[in-house]
Amino acid sequence: MGELLDDLRAALGEASVLTGEDARQTTLSPWTRLGEPLAVLKPRSTAEVSTVLRLAHAAGAAVVPWGGRTGLVDGAQADGALALSLERMNAVEAVDAASGTMRVQAGCPLQAACEAAEAGGLMLPLDLGSRGSATIGGNISTNAGGNRVLRYGMMRDMVLGLEAVLADGTVVDALNSLIKNNTGYDIKQLFIGTEGTLGVVTRAVLRLRPKPASQNVAFLAVDAFEALPRLLRRFEMSLGLSAFEVLWPEFYDLVTTPPAKGSPPLPRGHAFYVLIEALGGEAEADGEAFEAALAGALESGDLVDAVIAKSDAERGALWALRDDVGQTRRVAPRTIAFDVSLPIAAMPPYVADVRAALPEAVVFGHLGDGNLHIIADAGDGSAGARHAVETKVYQPLRNRGGVVSAEHGIGLMKREYLAWSRSPEELAVMRAMKAALDPQGTLNPGKVFETA
């Protein structure tokens, strides 16, 4: 491997190949375990990424792509591998307001991309907590979800085209910028949500949306689970609904009780609290429609109490409650954050099962998308303790059409449960795709599933 590192230094320059303590410093992340990479590489261009992959491929060395390193499933763990950081490829290359698209390099942080879109009078609608660090390339590789999936879909729905480098260094230019393009296979799909195992995304063309002229936010109290899907459909029908976030009461109590900074916008004691957001194009009319929709829901009895935010500060305060996930550290010194997906109708018995097994578990999530987050006590944090908790959370999904990852992905952490969510024939097709595009298995090896 010494020779490979020499070749990489010759190709990229000394400063782009970090080893030893310099490399170790880059692996200090509070979010994810990054392991001990052989070296950390910082290419400045697609051509350099291609060189890295070509040299590594020839040497049979593993390469692990790094974006913002905010993933939650150890998908960037690079033990003994070359860590390929895209951080220097962080430019917004173009914002085309006329066609409603932007072209960015993969290492561009999500927030920077969103700000560039906004400066162009448009909106990149992906929104998630790690927006300041997470990169566009990472968002694509993990098919990121977040707060506004209900209205705008996941990252997959925002990618019009991309450029990716295959395991052998081949650069694939699939930088389509058209909304409709049925010329042959839509090969960009191979690089979206495949966690860097089929190629390294280097650039992307993203679809932008009109910037909303109105944002209406309310906090609701609901006393029966059956009312939640009815309210969801009602608001979806009449409003440009962009969020329908449900907080189970334990989570509500945590984020509205000191040391949390939030104060309760509605009395405690209800069965469910819901944050809803609607985005629209006509401020005055949208505000009236929002109030009318809430009034109708109150009248129907499905909604028992509600408060509408009247200013940006109030909107921010309501969202801050939903986002104050850090409070769940009060549940236990070590916790596991789960990210399951299941049909809405299956949620009450599922949550009851989880609660019976893990009474301290805290539940909240993007109910409009069928996505629940569950925070549970990880015990002593050992593999055995984690496995016991995971089984209690995942097992009750199996006969309910649920899956172990709605948005975080599989990485290393959920690999042993992948077969609980997908059919054997699906797994065989995944392996066939991996074998076709990375026959040596050098690209992010062992992530998503074990390679022979």
Place this chain on the structure above:
Amino acid sequence: MGELLDDLRAALGEASVLTGEDARQTTLSPWTRLGEPLAVLKPRSTAEVSTVLRLAHAAGAAVVPWGGRTGLVDGAQADGALALSLERMNAVEAVDAASGTMRVQAGCPLQAACEAAEAGGLMLPLDLGSRGSATIGGNISTNAGGNRVLRYGMMRDMVLGLEAVLADGTVVDALNSLIKNNTGYDIKQLFIGTEGTLGVVTRAVLRLRPKPASQNVAFLAVDAFEALPRLLRRFEMSLGLSAFEVLWPEFYDLVTTPPAKGSPPLPRGHAFYVLIEALGGEAEADGEAFEAALAGALESGDLVDAVIAKSDAERGALWALRDDVGQTRRVAPRTIAFDVSLPIAAMPPYVADVRAALPEAVVFGHLGDGNLHIIADAGDGSAGARHAVETKVYQPLRNRGGVVSAEHGIGLMKREYLAWSRSPEELAVMRAMKAALDPQGTLNPGKVFETA
């Protein structure tokens, strides 16, 4: 092959294996050339589809999936192959209003699926002219577009999960019904828009949307191309815009002059006519917002004249103008219908180039999606005459970021132009996918690209 047919008869029953004149009768389509299949098979279940593919694979026989046979690129041409018709697998298996999904068999006609969704209080938003014959399986295999892509996306955006049978008969159950599912590769993408070359879609889970409470339609006159994208953005911002269909004046004249039945809703002589449609959730407020948006556009000068439909009959009459594509037969006895996609800003010089080469060409299309349809004189209909016209339509796309198929696909008809729209590395990845999933090349062989 006699033995194969005997085996198929034994497995499916005599009545499910048509040969000779019975087979020939099924190939009489006004839309597409179906060739002379060895036999036409009509399986009744996924298990029977699997049996067909397993037997054909063992015998090295080609299999061509058939949906509604309304494709426009000869993608179902089955010369010397087994034609696998899904017509008997036409059931709507379930409509789940609570989760907003439906499960259908692949042979279900689009219109029947839409009606079942509507009976369940929801909407399947795919809408295209051949809705009565085109099937869900065909819509998936071709990633169908149509009239409301602007609002709801293409078929790809409506497919949550599917079941497909691989070339060797393996049944892949990927019938996901969740909006968010990041457990491993999203393998359903392999079967969407790949024109039946990687697998035969047998069932699908589709995402449904709330049924709109309002439909507002107007016909607009616009005198400058530059005003069109401004109007598009303006309406997208403030309305639930679902269609922005532009008619160049030659097309407008054709569909409003006898023998066409339509009468002109606006005076002739304008540079462009636009049909817009907005769908919303609150009838009264939406109508007011629609009128206000048009008033604002008139005031801005971008819009020079407009008429708003005031009844279902009037809405139908305006849409009928756009849909009366049959009038283009008056241009020439034999025509070719093109389906190109390009950036909106590139349209004026592109259309000028095409008009310079083909003065009689008629242009209209889904401008909001960047998709133009061009109807041109096919001369004597010979391969040489067609090729000459195709070159004149496709060549000017090449340096403008355009592609030869927005929604119809490649099939056999556009195969020689695929390399004008996609990079060599993209084509290599397509071939790698084909080799991975259908190494013998028996599934819809030669469609999209030539297989060795």
